[in-house]
Amino acid sequence: MSFLDISIIYLIAILIVMLPSYGFYLIFKKLNIPAWKAFVPFLNMWEIYKLTGLKKVWFYCQFLPIVGWFVSLWILVEFAKLLGRFSFLDHAGAVLIPFIYFPYIANHKDTRFIGAEKVRQHKKSGVREWVDAAVFAIVAATLIRAFVFEAYMIPTSSMEKTLLVNDFLFVSKTTYGVRVPNTPLFIPFVHHTVPKLEVKSYSELIQLPYKRWFAKDVDRNDIVVFNLPVGDTVINLPEFQSRITYYDQMLAEGMTNKFDSAGKMIYDLELGRKAILNNPRRYPLITRPVDKRENYIKRCVAIGGDTLEIRGGKLLINGESAYVSPTQASFYHVYVKSILTEQMLRDRGVRISYTQMDYAAMENGKVLQLNLTESELGKVMQMPEVARIEKKSEAPRSDVFPRNKNYAWSSHNFGPLWVPKRGATIALTEDNMVFYRRCIEVYEQNKVEGKAGQYSINGVPAQEYTFKMNYYFMMGDNRDQSQDSRYWGFVPEDHIVGGAWLIFFSLENGIRWDRMLKRIKD
Template sequence: MKYVGHDEAKKHKKTAVREWIDAAVFAVVAATIIRTFVFEAYTIPTPSMEKSLMVNDFLFVSKLSYGPRIPNTPLAVPFVHHSLPGTGTKSYLEWIKLPYKRLFGSKVRRNDVVVFNLPVGDTVINNEHLVEKDEYGNPLNPGEFVYGSQRTYYDALRDARGNRDALWDKHGDYIVVRPVDKRENFIKRCVAIAGDTLEIRNGVVYINGKMNDIPPGSETNYLLKTKGQSLNLEMLEEEYGIRSEHGEIRSTGTPNLYEIFLRHDQVATFQKLPFVDSLVPAVLTYETYNYGVGGADIFPNDSVNCKWTIDNYGPLYIPEKGATITLTDANYKRYERVIRTYEHNSFEYKSGKFIINGKETNQYTFQMNYYWLMGDNRHNSLDSRYWGFVPEDHVVGEAWMIFFSWENGKPRWNRLFRLIK
C-alpha cells in the first residue's frame, strides 16, 4: 500500500462547499430510502375519519407493517408525490417501470387504518379550475386549493353519459394517466379483507353475517329536532367538538331540524339536552337516497341489480387471490373493473356471453387480494362504497402514530404521540 504524506493529503482535502454538497446528497438519499421503505409522514386533510383521526392530525405511516413496496416509478423527484408543487407538472419519469413487488410484511387485518393509492385515481382530469366544490359538496372560494381536487375520469365520464369522444374533446389536454404509486393517497379503515362477504344493514356493517366492531371514534349521522330554538354553534364546538365548518352540523331546510354527526358515546348525552325534542339515526333507503358525498354514485353503478345506498349495501363478496367466481348478468359489473383494469385482462359482455382475453367463459380466478375500506365518519366519507375494491398493490402502509396535531393555530396537546387504533 502506498503511503501518502500529510502534505499530499492536504492537496486532496475537500472544500467546505464540497463537504456540504456530499452531506446534502447523503441526507436526500437516506431520507428517500426511509420514506420509501420504512415510514412516511402524512397529514389528515378531511374529516372522513373523525373522530378517530381529525383534520390537521400529522401522523407516521409504517411501510414495514405490510411490507415495503418497490416503487413502480423509481425515477422521481424526492419528497413530492405526483406533481411538482405549484406547477401541476409530473414529478416522475416513466422511462423505467417496475412491476408490483412487496417485500416481507404481514397481511392487512380487519379494522387496520390503512393508507393506500386511490384505485380510481389512475385517470384524472388534472385541472383544478374545473373544481367548484370540495369532496363534501361545499362551495369553494375562487383560487382555493383542494386536496385531491383532480376529478376522476370515471366520474366525468358518467356525467357525460359515457360519451368518451365528447369528454376528450372538452378535457383532453388535462386528462392524465398515473401509475399506481403516483395515484392520490387516501386513508381509511379496513372493514373487510379478501374472502369476506360484506353487508351494510341500516348503517350497521356485517362481515360474514356477523356485526362488525364499531370504531370508538366513529361518527354517525343523526337527525336532531329542537323544541323551536336555534342551535348554538359555538357551544356545540366548545363543549362537544362539533364543528359546522367541517359539515358536522347543518340545517336540513326544515325548520328546527338539523343533521348532526355524533359519536356513539355522545348520543345519550344529546338525547337529554333540554333543547332537543328528538334524535334519530339518519338512515338512507334506496327510495330516499339522492346520491352520496359530493353527489357521487354508489359502486358498482348498477341501478338494476344493485339498488344499494351507503346505509343499505350488499351483500358483496371481496375478491381473494386464487378464488374463482361464476360471472352472471347480475354480478359481472361488480367485478368488471377488477378483471379489466386491476388485473389487465380484455373483457367483453356480448349477448349474454363473457369474453375474457378472447375466450368465451363465465369463470374467472382472481390474481390479487382485495380490501374494502371505509371512513369512520360513515356519512361523510368517500370510500369503497363509491369506488369499490382496493387492490393489494395499492396498499401503501399502516397508520401508526399521531406525532402532532393542531387546530385554529394551536396544538391539540392531548393528541400528541397517540397510537392509532
C-alpha cells in the same frame, strides 16, 4: 415495532452491503484480500473498515436500525476515497448505484489504492462539503420515505372523529411489507407533481412490476393508507384531480335527461366517456402508475372473502354486526325544544367541527344536523334541550358502486357484496362482471371481451376466473362525509401503501396538544 418491521429493516441493511459485492470481489483480489469475503454480509464491510482507519464504533453502528443504512453508505464513500476517487460523481455513484459503480472502478485504469493517510490529507472546498452533506441528507430521507415511513397530513374530514383535519401522521411502510416502487426514477419529497411547475415528478422510463418484501395481509378494521384505485386516469386540472374523478365526471356527462319508471334519471356511461375523450381541451387527461396515484386513508372494513352489507346505515360483515370504532361518526337530525348552541355541545364533550349548526324549520320545530359518535349520541340524547333524534337517511344514488341501473344502492343501504380474495374462483356471468370486471381487466391486467355469459380472457374463452390478488373494502369513519369503496369499489393489495402509525403533530387554531405523539390504535 413488530418483528416483521425489524426483519424488513435488516433486510434492507443486508441489501445495501451486498449490492456492491461483485465490485468488492474484483477489488479485494487486487488488494490481496480473500475475495470470497466480498459475498458475506458485513464481513465485506469489516475488511473495508480495516482499510479506512475509522474508529471501530462506526463498523458496529451499521447494526443500528435505519441509522445503520446510512453508516454503511458512508463507508462505501470512504472506500471509494481509498481508491483515489474524490469527485462528486464518484461518491454519488457509490451511494446510488454501487452495483454498477464498484465493478466499473475495479477495472478502470486510473483506480489505485492510496491508503487512509492520503485520504486524510485530501481537502474538500467548503462548497463541496455543503453539497456532499445535502446530497447525503436527500438520499437518507428518500430511502426512509420509500421504505420505512412517510409523513402524511389529513386533508379532509372523512375520518372524523378518529383522525382530524390537520393531523400530521407517520405512515409505516413496513406494516404490510415494503412495496418496491413501480417508478423508481422520481424527484425526492414530492408525490406525483412538482409544485408550481405542475409537471410530473417521476419518469416512466423504468417501470417495475408489483413486488412487496415480507408481505402481510391487511387485517379487518386496520386504518390504512392506499393509492386511490380510480386515480389511474385523471382530468389534469386543479378543480378535478381526485376531487372530481374521471369516473365521476363521466357519470355527470352521461346524463340523458330520460327517466325510468321510478322517476330516476337514466345515465349512459359510454356517452359520458365519449364526451370527455372528444373534448381534450376541456378535459386534459393523464394516466398515473399505481404508486403515483393520490394517497387516501380509510378503515378497512372488509377483507378478501368477506361479504359486506349495509342496512339502514348499519354495517354487516358476513351477516354479523361489524366493529364500530368509538370515534366513528354519522349524521343525525337533532330536534330541539329550545336553542342549543355550539358551546353547550362542547361543554358536554361533543366535538362539533364539520357539522351544520344552522337551524331549519321542520315539523313545526327546530332541527340541527350533527355528526355524532355513539358516545356523543348518548350525551346529546340526555340534554334537556333535545326533543328527539333521527338518523339521517339517504335515497338510492347513481354514483354509488357499481353504478349500474340494476342496483339501487345508497351509502346507507348497500350490498350484499362479496370481496374478491386471492385464489378464489368466480363464474363469469353478467351479474358478476358488473362488480368484478374492473378487478379482472384493470387491476389484474387482462383483456376481457364478450358479454352476457360469453366471455374470453386474453383471447381464450373462459367461464370462470381466479383472482391473483386480495382486495379490500375501505370506508371512512365519518360515514356520511366520506368518498370511499361505496363509491369506487375495491382496493387491490398492490395499492396498499402502509398502516397509520403515529400522530406527531396536530393543528386547529393552534396546536392540539392532546393529540401530540398519539398512537393510532383503532
